[in-house]
Amino acid sequence: MSKTHVTTKVNGDEVEFLCDPRETLLDVLRDRLGLTGAKEGCGTGDCGACSVTVDGRLVCSCLMLGVEAEGKEIGTVEGIAQGETLHPLQKKFIEYAALQCGICTPGILIAAKSLLEKNPAPTETEVRYWLAGNLCRCTGYDKIIRAVMDTAAEMREAS
Amino acid sequence: MVEVRLWSGLRPLVEGRDSVAVEGRTVGQILTALRRDYPALGPTLDAGVSVAVDGKMIASSLTEPVGEDSEVVLMARLKGG
Amino acid sequence: MALDSSKTTGFKYVGTRPNRPDGLDKVTGRAKFGADATAPGMLFAAIKRSPHAHAKIVKIDASKALAMEGVKAVVTRADFAEGLTGEDWNILENVMAGDTALYDGHAVAAVAATSALIAKDAIKAIEVEYQILPHVTDVDKAIEPDAPVIRAGAADASVPEGLHPNVVRYYESGHGDVEAGFAEADLVIEEHFTTEATHQGYIEPHACLGTLGGDGKGELWCCTQGHWNVQKVCAALLGLETSQLRVTASEIGGGFGGKTTVFIEPVALALSRKANRPVKLVMTRSEVFRASGPTSSTSMNVKIGMKKDGTITAAQGIFRLQGGAFPGAPCDMTAMCAFAPYNLKNVHQVGYDVITNRPKQAAYRAPGSPMAAFAVESVMDELCNQLGLDPIEVRLKNASHEGTTANFGITWPRIGLVETLEAAKAHPHYAAPLKPGQGRGISCGFWFNHGGETSVSLAMSEDGSAQIMVGTPDIGGSRASMALMAAEVLGIPYENIRCTIADTSSLGYNEISHGSRVTYASGLATIKAAEAAVEELCRRAAAKWDIPAEAVYWEDGYAKPSGPNAGDHEPLHITELTADMGATGGPINGHFEATPEGAGVSFATHIVDAEVDPETGATKVVRYTVVQDAGKAIHPTYVEGQFQGGAAQGIGWALNEEYIYGEDGRLQNAGFLDYRIPVASDLPFIDTVIVEVPNPGHPFGVRGVGETSICPPLAAIANAVSNAVGVRMRQLPMRPARVLEALESKNG
Numbered sequence: 001m002s003k004t005h006v007t008t009k010v011n012g013d014e015v016e017f018l019c020d021p022r023e024t025l026l027d028v029l030r031d032r033l034g035l036t037g038a039k040e041g042c043g044t045g046d047c048g049a050c051s052v053t054v055d056g057r058l059v060c061s062c063l064m065l066g067v068e069a070e071g072k073e074i075g076t077v078e079g080i081a082q083g084e085t086l087h088p089l090q091k092k093f094i095e096y097a098a099l100q101c102g103i104c105t106p107g108i109l110i111a112a113k114s115l116l117e118k119n120p121a122p123t124e125t126e127v128r129y130w131l132a133g134n135l136c137r138c139t140g141y142d143k144i145i146r147a148v149m150d151t152a153a154e155m156r157e158a159s
Numbered sequence: 160m161v162e163v164r165l166w167s168g169l170r171p172l173v174e175g176r177d178s179v180a181v182e183g184r185t186v187g188q189i190l191t192a193l194r195r196d197y198p199a200l201g202p203t204l205d206a207g208v209s210v211a212v213d214g215k216m217i218a219s220s221l222t223e224p225v226g227e228d229s230e231v232v233l234m235a236r237l238k239g240g
Numbered sequence: 241m242a243l244d245s246s247k248t249t250g251f252k253y254v255g256t257r258p259n260r261p262d263g264l265d266k267v268t269g270r271a272k273f274g275a276d277a278t279a280p281g282m283l284f285a286a287i288k289r290s291p292h293a294h295a296k297i298v299k300i301d302a303s304k305a306l307a308m309e310g311v312k313a314v315v316t317r318a319d320f321a322e323g324l325t326g327e328d329w330n331i332l333e334n335v336m337a338g339d340t341a342l343y344d345g346h347a348v349a350a351v352a353a354t355s356a357l358i359a360k361d362a363i364k365a366i367e368v369e370y371q372i373l374p375h376v377t378d379v380d381k382a383i384e385p386d387a388p389v390i391r392a393g394a395a396d397a398s399v400p401e402g403l404h405p406n407v408v409r410y411y412e413s414g415h416g417d418v419e420a421g422f423a424e425a426d427l428v429i430e431e432h433f434t435t436e437a438t439h440q441g442y443i444e445p446h447a448c449l450g451t452l453g454g455d456g457k458g459e460l461w462c463c464t465q466g467h468w469n470v471q472k473v474c475a476a477l478l479g480l481e482t483s484q485l486r487v488t489a490s491e492i493g494g495g496f497g498g499k500t501t502v503f504i505e506p507v508a509l510a511l512s513r514k515a516n517r518p519v520k521l522v523m524t525r526s527e528v529f530r531a532s533g534p535t536s537s538t539s540m541n542v543k544i545g546m547k548k549d550g551t552i553t554a555a556q557g558i559f560r561l562q563g564g565a566f567p568g569a570p571c572d573m574t575a576m577c578a579f580a581p582y583n584l585k586n587v588h589q590v591g592y593d594v595i596t597n598r599p600k601q602a603a604y605r606a607p608g609s610p611m612a613a614f615a616v617e618s619v620m621d622e623l624c625n626q627l628g629l630d631p632i633e634v635r636l637k638n639a640s641h642e643g644t645t646a647n648f649g650i651t652w653p654r655i656g657l658v659e660t661l662e663a664a665k666a667h668p669h670y671a672a673p674l675k676p677g678q679g680r681g682i683s684c685g686f687w688f689n690h691g692g693e694t695s696v697s698l699a700m701s702e703d704g705s706a707q708i709m710v711g712t713p714d715i716g717g718s719r720a721s722m723a724l725m726a727a728e729v730l731g732i733p734y735e736n737i738r739c740t741i742a743d744t745s746s747l748g749y750n751e752i753s754h755g756s757r758v759t760y761a762s763g764l765a766t767i768k769a770a771e772a773a774v775e776e777l778c779r780r781a782a783a784k785w786d787i788p789a790e791a792v793y794w795e796d797g798y799a800k801p802s803g804p805n806a807g808d809h810e811p812l813h814i815t816e817l818t819a820d821m822g823a824t825g826g827p828i829n830g831h832f833e834a835t836p837e838g839a840g841v842s843f844a845t846h847i848v849d850a851e852v853d854p855e856t857g858a859t860k861v862v863r864y865t866v867v868q869d870a871g872k873a874i875h876p877t878y879v880e881g882q883f884q885g886g887a888a889q890g891i892g893w894a895l896n897e898e899y900i901y902g903e904d905g906r907l908q909n910a911g912f913l914d915y916r917i918p919v920a921s922d923l924p925f926i927d928t929v930i931v932e933v934p935n936p937g938h939p940f941g942v943r944g945v946g947e948t949s950i951c952p953p954l955a956a957i958a959n960a961v962s963n964a965v966g967v968r969m970r971q972l973p974m975r976p977a978r979v980l981e982a983l984e985s986k987n988g
Contacts, residue, residue: 020357027356036276037269039493041443042525046912049443077269086267094263097877100716100885102266103273103444103493128921135912137441137494138716139881140888141920164649167588168398168412202397214653215937217837218690232649235411235572237688238603238755 008069010035011079019066025059026050028066029076037077037106041135048134051107052076058114060133077106080113088151088158089113096147100138108134112148120156124149161189161225164232172199186210187221189231207236243771243778243794245729246939248872252796253727254940257877258734260720266491274447274463274490279518282449283312283352285511286359287504287521288366289531290341290348293375293597293905294390297339297368300349305365310354313515314366320510321479328476330566334600335477335506341370342390342565343597344906345530352511352519375597375905379562380539382406382596390565390595406595411572413648414556414588421554421586425545429622433615435954435972436898437537437562439529440604441889441917444493446532447522450508452478454516458485458509463492465499465713466752471744477506478513485509488743489713496889497603498533500752529910533602534899536561536569540615542578546623550634554586555579555647559612562594563601569593573688574608577951578616579647580686581657581843582638587647597905603754605886606687606947610893610954614972617683617955622968631682631959632665635845656869656933656943657684657843663929664845669865678851678862679964685846685951689839689944690755695748696765698726698773700828704815706730706773708766709742711750712758716885716946717878721759722766724874725940729770731797732814748833756944759874760839760935765832767939773830780817780824785809838937842944844868846887846952850960857980859895859961865927871935871943883949884926890953892918898973 003018010033017032024043029035029052038061041049045060052061053075080087089112092098099105108131115122115130122130127148128141136144160180165173173179181196183189189210193200209218211232217223218237225231265271290297302314317336324332337346349366353359374388381387383404395408403410422428448462458480464470467487475482492499508521523532539560545553557578563569571591579587624631639661640646642654664670664682674680697709708726712718719739727734751757774794781799782789791806792799798811821828849863866883873879896916900908909915934941954972962969967982 020355022357030275031356035269036272039273039444040275040522041445041493042912044525044911044913047443047525077267081268086264090267093267094259097257097260097717097881099263099266100878100881101442101444101492101494102262102271103442103491105266106269109267125921128923132919132921135443135917135919137443137496137889137917138885140884140918140926141923142884142926143877143881145920145925166411166413166649168410171400206396206398211650214651215837216650216688216839216841218692218839220835220837223837230651234648234650235576237690238570238573238607 004067006067006070008071009073011076021065021067023066024062025064025066025069026061029061035076035078039103039106048111049104049107051110051134053110053114058111077109080109087113088155092147092151096143098139098143098147104134104136108136108144116152116155120152122152161227161229161231163189163193166233169200169203173197184225185221186212186217186223186225189225190221209234209237243775245767245771248934248941251728253724253734254874255876257875258720260717261723261739262714262719271491273444273493275522277449277461277490279449279451282518282520283354283515284356284359285350285352285508285519285521286363287347287507288349288363288368290337290346291344292341292370292372293344293377294373295341295370296373297337297341297348298371299369301367302349305351305362308358308362308365310358311351311362312517313352313511314349315507315510315514316349319514320477320506324476328473331473331502332477334566335503343599345527345599347531350507350511352515377596377598377901377905379537379560379594379596382562382594390597394567394595407592408567408595409571409593411575411591413575415649416586418554418556418586418588422545425553426548427623427627428543428545429619430541430543431619431968431970433540433542433618433970435538435611435614437534438893438897439534439915440496440498442494442496442498445523445525445528446504448505448508449518449520450505450512451518452509452513454513456480456484460485460487460505460509461490462487462505463490463499465492465495465715465754468711468744468749469752470502470505473502474506474509478509486743486745489741492713492715495715496605497607497754500603500754501533503532525912526910529915530907531599534599535604536563536601538611540611542615542619544619544623546627548627550629550637552582552584552638555582555584557589557616559590560592560594561608562596562598564598565595566600567593567595569601570608574612576648577609577686578612581635581640581684583640583644584647589647605889605950609685609687609951610890613683613685613951614954614958618958618968621681621959621962632661635684636661654933654936655841655843656931659931659933660843660845660867660869663931664847664867667847667865667867667929669847669863669927674849677964678849679960679962681848681850681956681959681963683846683952683955683959685844685948686841687756687948687951688841689760690757691761691836691839692751692755692757693749693835694761694765695750695833696762696769697747698769698830700773700818700821702818702821704732704818705736706732707738707740709740709747710762710766711742711747712753712762713741715753716881717875718758718762720878721763721874725763725766726770729767729774730814731795756946757839760938760942760944761836763874763942764836764938765834768832769830771830772832773828776828777814777817780821781812783824784812838935840871840935840937840943842869842948844948844952846956848956848960850957850964852961852964852979854983857976857983859974859979861891861957862924864924865929866949867929867931868945868948869931869933869943870945871938872932872941873930874942876930879930879945880928882945883928886949887926887953888918888923890950891923891957893972894954894957895973896975
């Protein structure tokens with residue numbers, strides 16, 4: 001099958017790639033652009049490990065085709081930190097031990113960042129429902145929820 | 160001689176006894192003696208067993224010492240997840 | 241002078257909560273997991289799987305697949321070693337079917353191609369002719385007289401005569417006279433319980449990248465709980481010399497026991513050998529469900545007799561475990577764990593390992609113990625309810641403790657069950673009032689824990705920092721624990737230690753990260769390796785001072801003369817000893833290799849409040865408290881994490897998760913949409929209490945903590961739901977329809 005040429009922006013950088021029309025955005029990020037931070041946990045949009053933002057909107061990159069990225073702005077976990085400065089969520093996740101194995105962490109960070117951009121003061125229930133699309137099998141979510149809540153509080157104080 | 164307690168599923172193999180006495184000063188020697196003196200236990204020992212000595216559960220080491228008065232209990236092979 | 245840094249108090253680093261050393265890698269996406277590796281010239285593989293539960297493989301025709309553009313190799317069973325026996329043979333049978341497909345999803349062939357899309361198309365082009373055979377997937381049906389025999393001759397010598405050939409192993413133990421004990425009781429309750437198969441549910445599917453040449457030398461990258469085991473098994477299945485295959489463990493995205501065996505690694509290597517190129521093979525989620533290890537489903541009978549004052553007079557349990565098409569369901573562990581919390585005069589337990597047309601069960605966090613606890617602790621709860629007794633008081637009255645005889649015959653060493661019960665009783669949760677519609681459940685749980693072969697190597701650098709090489713994959717923060725223990729012995733800051741998970745060529749054999757053994761066994765070996773380095777540091781100081789090595793001791797990163805007789809010398813800091821180590825005797829390293837056998841067992845007590853919606857039958861866990869003995873918590877935050885994670889998995893097992901098989905023997909819910917693991921909005925915060933009853937078998941008192949946390953939840957939640965609805969829940973999962981049925985049976 002012939003390949004399609006796609007131009008898009010990933011984490012602020014312009015990139016071009018050729019992809020099969022059947023390849024997902026996740027396949028393209030991982031296999032063509034070498035950005036393996038987004039993970040494939042299910043391939044059916046149920047686990048959230050592949051979460052990225054597309055023009056600021058939170059999506060499962062396994063449910064979107066690579067060709068649909070044409071002209072869009074994609075945000076992945078690799079773009080969360082600014083240089084050597086970690087995003088407050090990244091710092092809190094380490095501090096709270098909000099990860100055990102770490103496979104779900106990239107997706108959860110993207111999802112949590114997206115939440116805090118929309119709602120800087122979420123309740124515990126709001127955090128839990130927002131992250132309900134991101135499966136974590138290790139932690140029972142306890143330390144994840146606490147890390148997100150504390151990050152939100154700290155970011156509110158700082159702003 | 161050391162008294163080795165068996166789990167009850169093994170008793171039919173040793174004429175209904177719940178323990179047998181064998182010579183041995185280590186776990187390995189005891190297992191060797193069991194195999195020699197009670198060949199019917201061979202397949203069970205081949206499948207793998209653990210041994211508890213005075214309450215200490217020894218999963219696989221053959222070199223653990225065993226005293227004359229030690230409490231020795233044969234256990235199904237310990238495995239984890 | 242052999243250094244001994246054993247202690248249970250007075251720690252400087254142990255017990256603190258520093259950031260994990262691999263934290264940055266894991267929050268920035270740069271940590272490399274199983275599917276994240278690539279190699280030049282790499283091919284992509286896919287596996288052809290049986291759609292039938294049980295079928296003879298008449299013919300495999302791969303000619304159309306091989307003719308496709310980009311397809312480089314196809315393998316079938318003929319491409320693997322012949323003449324294997326024992327567990328190697330079982331694993332090979334599971335990795336690639338021989339003449340019979342034994343379950344829906346059983347691998348029958350595999351293909352390697354230049355892209356993942358071509359590989360997927362190519363497996364569709366492989367034609368397999370099957371002759372369908374009768375199947376059975378249910379544990380009770382599999383031992384009925386007319387059930388199809390799945391594998392004739394699979395039973396071992398433990399199975400008494402007269403049982404169905406699908407019973408492949410048998411375990412029986414106990415002591416006393418249970419019939420006499422039941423006769424002494426004021427109340428005897430006997431119930432039948434069932435649990436469904438659940439999957440470990442790690443978010444990272446199995447993934448590997450293998451390279452194997454015709455010279456028998458290979459490289460393998462994979463996500464596994466134990467890469468030395470992968471090395472050993474792959475070498476056997478492919479007919480290689482073990483040392484010629486180097487296996488590197490990737491970061492691992494969860495395992496919980498499910499990554500203690502191999503599924504796809506030998507297939508990638510066989511394809512690589514045939515194509516003479518690196519091959520990457522990654523399971524889809526559906527393949528993970530259909531063909532990697534779920535836990536056993538069970539059918540259990542438990543009978544307990546109790547006096548009015550709460551004394552147990554006798555206990556009996558029969559545990560039937562369905563383990564898929566291969567022997568190995570943990571029927572013995574289940575039976576041994578069942579009554580471990582109780583000091584019983586009369587006890588009898590029986591375990592059956594039953595094979596069916598389902599995937600080979602794999603270990604799942606304390607294999608067998610959670611199901612046994614569900615049955616036993618449910619009957620305990622019912623006895624307490626009917627006799628009007630407090631469930632914690634009754635458990636305290638009968639609790640196992642040092643010196644009592646365990647249900648499997650040993651005399652208990654120092655254990656911490658009573659301490660967990662006392663802590664649970666004192667916890668505010670236990671006294672908190674319940675709202676209407678809510679019920680509270682209590683359960684105890686037990687797991688053995690494990691030691692196993694362990695090698696650790698520690699090397700000092702010239703600047704006084706240290707690197708440690710361990711062989712147990714870091715599945716939940718263990719690098720932090722290792723660094724803390726090394727820091728404690730060396731007396732240097734935690735941050736000055738780098739912990740690496742070594743590949744199979746860089747370190748001696750290490751058993752799998754299982755049995756809650758990592759912090760215990762790799763931790764013990766790390767402490768001993770650090771002690772060996774400290775001894776050498778002391779020798780170097782002694783040489784500088786020209787005094788005997790025995791006259792030097794180590795404190796807080798300094799070599800010091802041990803008394804006035806040793807002379808008046810300024811203490812030497814570690815950096816002063818490592819700076820010129822090349823010239824004072826050579827590099828300073830420490831090693832430790834052993835199979836430590838002092839893994840302390842661990843007990844827990846959980847308290848759960850559940851609320852049941854009478855309209856829908858849906859259950860919500862509203863409050864959860866885990867109390868568990870950790871021996872000594874090296875990094876308390878990660879210990880809490882293990883407690884919380886086990887509880888959450890138990891909540892899923894109790895309420896939602898189950899393998900659902902159709903009449904056709906096919907798995908109907910092979911995806912996270914229909915196999916629903918707990919999500920953030922399902923759970924409350926999970927409170928934890930770390931009890932510390934030091935394990936004498938570890939220098940700092942560590943007991944394994946990873947598995948015990950999943951033992952009590954099934955029972956604790958079932959007791960909470962039973963108490964909320966007023967009907968004993970005897971079948972898991974307690975899905976809404978089942979709870980509604982229970983409510984209707986009560987009202988109707």
